[in-house]
Amino acid sequence: MSDQETQMPVPLHTHLPENARDLLNWVDLQTDDLRVRVLNYGAVTAHCDLWSGAEWVPMILGYQDMQSYLGDPFYLGAIVGRVANRVGAAQIKLGGQVVHLVPNEGQNQLHGGAQGLGRVFWELDQVTARSARLRHVSPHGANGYPGEAEFVVTIALQGRTVTYDMTVTVDRPTPINLAQHNYYTLGHGAGIWDHALRSDARQYLQLDADGVPTGHICDVEGTRYDFRRGLSFARLDPERRGSDIHVIFADREQGLRDVAQLRAPSDIGLTLRSDQPGAQIYTAGSLESAVTGRGGQKLRPFSALCIEPQGYPDAPNHPHFPSIMVTPESPYQQRLELVFETGKAWVA
Numbered sequence: 001m002s003d004q005e006t007q008m009p010v011p012l013h014t015h016l017p018e019n020a021r022d023l024l025n026w027v028d029l030q031t032d033d034l035r036v037r038v039l040n041y042g043a044v045t046a047h048c049d050l051w052s053g054a055e056w057v058p059m060i061l062g063y064q065d066m067q068s069y070l071g072d073p074f075y076l077g078a079i080v081g082r083v084a085n086r087v088g089a090a091q092i093k094l095g096g097q098v099v100h101l102v103p104n105e106g107q108n109q110l111h112g113g114a115q116g117l118g119r120v121f122w123e124l125d126q127v128t129a130r131s132a133r134l135r136h137v138s139p140h141g142a143n144g145y146p147g148e149a150e151f152v153v154t155i156a157l158q159g160r161t162v163t164y165d166m167t168v169t170v171d172r173p174t175p176i177n178l179a180q181h182n183y184y185t186l187g188h189g190a191g192i193w194d195h196a197l198r199s200d201a202r203q204y205l206q207l208d209a210d211g212v213p214t215g216h217i218c219d220v221e222g223t224r225y226d227f228r229r230g231l232s233f234a235r236l237d238p239e240r241r242g243s244d245i246h247v248i249f250a251d252r253e254q255g256l257r258d259v260a261q262l263r264a265p266s267d268i269g270l271t272l273r274s275d276q277p278g279a280q281i282y283t284a285g286s287l288e289s290a291v292t293g294r295g296g297q298k299l300r301p302f303s304a305l306c307i308e309p310q311g312y313p314d315a316p317n318h319p320h321f322p323s324i325m326v327t328p329e330s331p332y333q334q335r336l337e338l339v340f341e342t343g344k345a346w347v348a
Contacts, residue, residue: 010071010291015115020070027126033160034340040124042078043117043134043153044069045182047294048162050268050340057187057268059340061304062294074287074299075181078118079153079166080111082138082145083324084179085246085280085313088212092175092316094146101144108210111179113143117151118181131156140171147174149326160340168332176326177311180336183284183304186264189297192283192305193240198230199260201247201278205312211244213314213321220247225281230261233283233305242285242302246313248278256335260307273337274309277322282306309336 012020026046029036035056037047046066049056061076063069069076090103104114111118122134134153140146147170154165168176188195204225206216220226224237225245237243249259255275262270272279284306289299297303312321326332 010065010068012070013114013119015119016070021067023121024066024070025124026066027124027132029126029130029132029155029157031130031157031159034157034162036155036157036162038124038132038134038155039066039069040122040134041069042075042119043122043136045077045155045180048182048338050160050187050342052187052268052342057266058295058297059184059186059268059270061183061185061297061299064292064294068291074183074289075111075118076183078181079134079151079164079178080116080118080181081151081176081178082112082117082143082149083109083175083177084111084308084310085177086110086210086212088210088314088317090144094173094175094316099144099146106210108212109143112145115143117178122151122153127154130158145174147172149174149176151178162338164334164336166332166334166336168326170326170328170331173325173327175316175324176332177313177315177324178332178334179280179308179310181306181308183287183306184262184270185297185304186262186268186270187266188264188268189303191300191302193234193302194232194265195305196230196232196263197227197260197281197305197307198263199227199247199279200250201225201227202250203248205246205248205278207245213246213312213318215318215320217248227260227281230263240302242283244280244282244285246278246280248312249276253277256337259309262305262307267343269341271339271341272307272309273339275335276309277311278309280306280308280310280313282308309334
């Protein structure tokens with residue numbers, strides 16, 4: 001199947017212009033060990049393949065037809081924001097006042113709203129054969145957020161490492177919390193239950209029934225969110241309930257460092273390096289689509305894992321959470337490194 005062939009037409013998101021398919025383009029980056037495709041829509045990482053020594057192996061879920069991303073409801077590979085994750089009641093407290101945002105998940109807002117960063121077009125330039133730069137200017141009032149914000153994301157390859165450098169400048173105080181939303185498979189197509197995740201996170205945020213933080217911080221001990229021993233998901237969650245939870249890294253104040261390691265039966269490993277205080281761990285329990293995945297991939301529940309380093313979700317509504325406020329004097333910065341390895345299978 002070519003990039004332009006699809007099993008069935010995918011409706012565009014309703015806010016997109018009629019010529020959205022004509023506006024869509026991408027660049028392909030490559031080293032001897034990695035090849036990555038970046039779209040100008042949603043700053044999406046559509047392909048991320050690792051050379052195994054014999055063949056190119058896909059590390060993430062993706063669509064066969066690039067135009068399918070224009071109607072994707074799952075944020076596959078996108079940069080999400082302005083404020084990633086959920087904002088309770090689609091409102092924030094700012095300067096002593098309540099700011100009403102545009103809800104897009106019941107009464108709440110998810111990933112910055114229906115026209116958040118993962119669902120708009122960006123300017124895209126290929127800087128070198130191994131790097132690309134994306135830029136998007138979000139106007140004052142977009143999805144309810146105050147202030148104009150300029151987002152710049154640089155994606156670069158070096159050896160077996162993919163780096164995302166994200167910066168945001170604003171013209172007035174406003175919350176910013178970005179996340180990169182790959183769905184990792186590490187070349188293993190049988191689902192995530194035999195994958196093993198290791199992270200030193202000792203705490204997680206308690207969530208309400210809608211997935212919004214209650215403000216309570218809980219210990220991972222004795223829960224299926226205890227990734228400290230690097231157990232497989234099958235052992236950690238024998239009832240296969242899945243996870244969609246925000247964990248807090250033990251060394252959240254120490255800048256760029258290893259925060260998580262994922263291993264698969266494919267003998268491929270991934271180390272995530274981040275400067276963020278925590279991450280959303282999502283086992284893709286709601287992933288379900290009849291649209292063709294790349295190379296015959298199936299988009300089914302628990303077929304991939306999202307590890308999304310970010311600030312605390314819903315932080316403006318919880319004064320004891322670390323602030324995600326950005327000002328003109330203090331721009332936003334985030335760095336994420338994905339380090340892939342082979343011959344690193346371990347399943348406890």
